Amino acid sequence: MTTDNNILISVQNLQKSFGDIEVLKGINTNIKKGEVVVIIGPSGSGKSTFLRTLNLLEMPTGGEIYFEGINITAPDTNINLHRQKMGMVFQQFNLFPHMTILKNMTIAPMKLLGKTKVQAEEYAYELLKKVGLEDRANAYPSQLSGGQKQRVAIVRALAMNPDVMLFDEPTSALDPEMVGEVLSVMKELAASGMTMAVVTHEMGFAREVADRVLFIDEGVIMEEGTPKEVFENPKSPRLQDFLSKVL
Amino acid sequence: MQYITNYFASLAHDFETVFIAKDRYLQIVQGLLNTVKITAGALIIGVVIGVLVAAVRSSYDKNKETLKMRGGFGYIALSILNGICKVYLTVIRGTPVVVQLMIAYFVIFVSVKDGVPIGIFAFGINSGAYVAEIFRGGIMAIDNGQFEAGRSLGFNYIQTMWYIVIPQMFKAVLPTLCNEFIALLKETSVAGYVGVMDLTKAGNSIAGVTYNYFLPLLTVAAIYLVVVMVLTALVARLERRLRRSDH
Numbered sequence: 001m002t003t004d005n006n007i008l009i010s011v012q013n014l015q016k017s018f019g020d021i022e023v024l025k026g027i028n029t030n031i032k033k034g035e036v037v038v039i040i041g042p043s044g045s046g047k048s049t050f051l052r053t054l055n056l057l058e059m060p061t062g063g064e065i066y067f068e069g070i071n072i073t074a075p076d077t078n079i080n081l082h083r084q085k086m087g088m089v090f091q092q093f094n095l096f097p098h099m100t101i102l103k104n105m106t107i108a109p110m111k112l113l114g115k116t117k118v119q120a121e122e123y124a125y126e127l128l129k130k131v132g133l134e135d136r137a138n139a140y141p142s143q144l145s146g147g148q149k150q151r152v153a154i155v156r157a158l159a160m161n162p163d164v165m166l167f168d169e170p171t172s173a174l175d176p177e178m179v180g181e182v183l184s185v186m187k188e189l190a191a192s193g194m195t196m197a198v199v200t201h202e203m204g205f206a207r208e209v210a211d212r213v214l215f216i217d218e219g220v221i222m223e224e225g226t227p228k229e230v231f232e233n234p235k236s237p238r239l240q241d242f243l244s245k246v247l
Numbered sequence: 248m249q250y251i252t253n254y255f256a257s258l259a260h261d262f263e264t265v266f267i268a269k270d271r272y273l274q275i276v277q278g279l280l281n282t283v284k285i286t287a288g289a290l291i292i293g294v295v296i297g298v299l300v301a302a303v304r305s306s307y308d309k310n311k312e313t314l315k316m317r318g319g320f321g322y323i324a325l326s327i328l329n330g331i332c333k334v335y336l337t338v339i340r341g342t343p344v345v346v347q348l349m350i351a352y353f354v355i356f357v358s359v360k361d362g363v364p365i366g367i368f369a370f371g372i373n374s375g376a377y378v379a380e381i382f383r384g385g386i387m388a389i390d391n392g393q394f395e396a397g398r399s400l401g402f403n404y405i406q407t408m409w410y411i412v413i414p415q416m417f418k419a420v421l422p423t424l425c426n427e428f429i430a431l432l433k434e435t436s437v438a439g440y441v442g443v444m445d446l447t448k449a450g451n452s453i454a455g456v457t458y459n460y461f462l463p464l465l466t467v468a469a470i471y472l473v474v475v476m477v478l479t480a481l482v483a484r485l486e487r488r489l490r491r492s493d494h
Binding site for chain 1: 312313316319390392393398399401403410
């Protein structure tokens with residue numbers, strides 16, 4: 001029983017080509033408020049491209065994306081305003097190396113949301129406390145481990161109070177022993193009711209946290225369903241083949 | 248022993264003739280002043296032009312795909328600006344600075360008799376081309392992830408450049424930029440071609456009058472050297488300050 005009000009992001013016939021190479025060949029899906037969608041697929045399948053089109057880091061070559069009911073792919077849309085509500089976490093962290101952790105987290109809320117320094121820092125400390133890094137507030141990114149950097153990247157995005165969080169392979173660049181600390185932050189975030197779209201190779205995370213799993217291959221959603229349906233009863237041979245390799 | 252005493256006596260006499268008699272040292276002071284004026288003025292013009300040209304060129308390189316896709320006025324305007332910048336870079340970097348200076352003095356500003364402002368203009372235009380390419384190289388060398396992280400927080404293109412890319416770029420290009428400033432200072436020694444009494448011209452003209460080349464030219468060389476060393480020391484200090492975030 002889905003009413004339109006519950007849909008946060010609606011993707012309609014989304015296409016993306018790089019030159020002659022067609023990466024996305026018509027993706028249709030809706031992401032509901034509070035839903036955790038995990039996107040899996042072989043490398044080169046277009047799953048990262050799909051995630052990056054959601055906040056227009058990649059411009060789609062066809063189709064539409066509606067975010068909170070507004071067509072953000074229309075040429076006259078001010079995407080900067082919508083991106084403030086779409087947090088993004090990258091594989092390579094992309095913290096700003098010339099700023100302290102605190103500055104990393106406060107610059108956008110101060111410049112874009114008009115928060116005062118005191119307000120922004122207070123909220124930043126609150127978020128850092130949640131991920132156990134409040135004592136690192138004045139460190140520079142180069143002084144942190146990979147897992148710490150990614151936790152900071154997550155709270156930097158959260159500092160903007162986004163309505164959805166996009167994760168682009170957040171644990172793929174981490175040493176194995178640091179994957180857990182990042183995943184547990186993401187689990188807590190999911191439990192708090194945040195809407196999330198996560199591209200990952202962590203099948204355990206998908207199984208445990210996802211409300212819905214999308215299997216993208218050859219530029220389309222080849223199969224989707226609850227983790228139980230996707231992992232225990234895969235229908236398409238491509239998904240069966242993929243799961244046999246990763247599980 | 249006698250020889251050495253004689254030598255110093257003759258040196259003292261020459262010094263008297265070259266610098267003290269008829270207050271000739273004032274020519275050196277005036278020359279140094281003009282050299283510093285031209286260098287400082289050209290530096291400011293060069294950096295302003297450099298920033299603008301680098302902004303156009305790197306914006307074009309970064310955004311042409313997206314703008315092309317969206318079409319319209321923005322793409323055409325940026326293409327034209329980019330074309331103008333390319334012509335500017337080619338012409339300025341492809342012709343000798345002395346020729347540019349003489350064209351400015353004898354062809355463009357025929358009615359202006361004071362060579363100093365023309366020197367500032369010509370050297371500024373010349374330096375701008377080199378500074379532009381230094382800045383552009385610096386911007387292109389910053390990981391695109393930094394840019395994407397800025398945009399994904401909701402910063403627009405200019406804010407992302409200003410808060411995130413340019414501070415990092417500036418730190419990276421500082422040694423190269425310092426090099427360019429040193430080169431500029433020394434290049435201004437051709438200002439004598441358009442009748443400016445700069446440091447080199449002052450030394451040369453004293454030498455011509457006193458028939459002593461040794462003292463005036465070595466003095467001029469020593470002054471250039473000291474100025475460059477002071478400049479280098481200042482930049483090294485700035486570099487150390489900017490490096491605080493690297494640990």
